[in-house]
Amino acid sequence: MHVRKRDGSELLHIRLQDIEAHNQAINILKAKGDKTYRVYLNSGTLQGLVEYAYEHNTGENEPIFTLTRQLVYNIVHRYGRTIGKEIHPYTLRHSFAINWVRQNQDLRRLQLLLRPSIK
Numbered sequence: 001m002h003v004r005k006r007d008g009s010e011l012l013h014i015r016l017q018d019i020e021a022h023n024q025a026i027n028i029l030k031a032k033g034d035k036t037y038r039v040y041l042n043s044g045t046l047q048g049l050v051e052y053a054y055e056h057n058t059g060e061n062e063p064i065f066t067l068t069r070q071l072v073y074n075i076v077h078r079y080g081r082t083i084g085k086e087i088h089p090y091t092l093r094h095s096f097a098i099n100w101v102r103q104n105q106d107l108r109r110l111q112l113l114l115r116p117s118i119k
Contacts, residue, residue, distance in 0.1 A: 010037075012067055016053050017060045021046065040113075 010028045018027045020038075024046055028037045041049070053064045072089055080087030093114070100110045 011065050011072065012063060012069060014049075014064050015061055016050070016058060016064065019046070019050065021050070 013029060014026055018029060019025075020027065023038075024041055024043060026039045026041065026046075026049075028039055049064065056064075058064050076087055076089050076092070080091075097110060097114065100113075101107070
């Protein structure tokens, strides 16, 4: 399974109750355009996310990450500067798609990974 690359704003709303461990997925409820999307994670990433939430005493209905959209932007931008690049959260999504295509992966699957609506 692949972790779908998104901009940082969707991370701000992930709650424990949005995780479907049996499907290895997270439902993103406050995504762009007020749509719901499913993000598939590998088991290690999913386990790490759940462990992080429990270590930080996150309630079932509380956001797992206490970040603002601006803070996510600043973090990505700062790490970009350390490698001499101008990058933004959306750059990560774009890079994921470019690399997917360069590896001759299935374009339909890429489309699903980038915008799989479950609404």
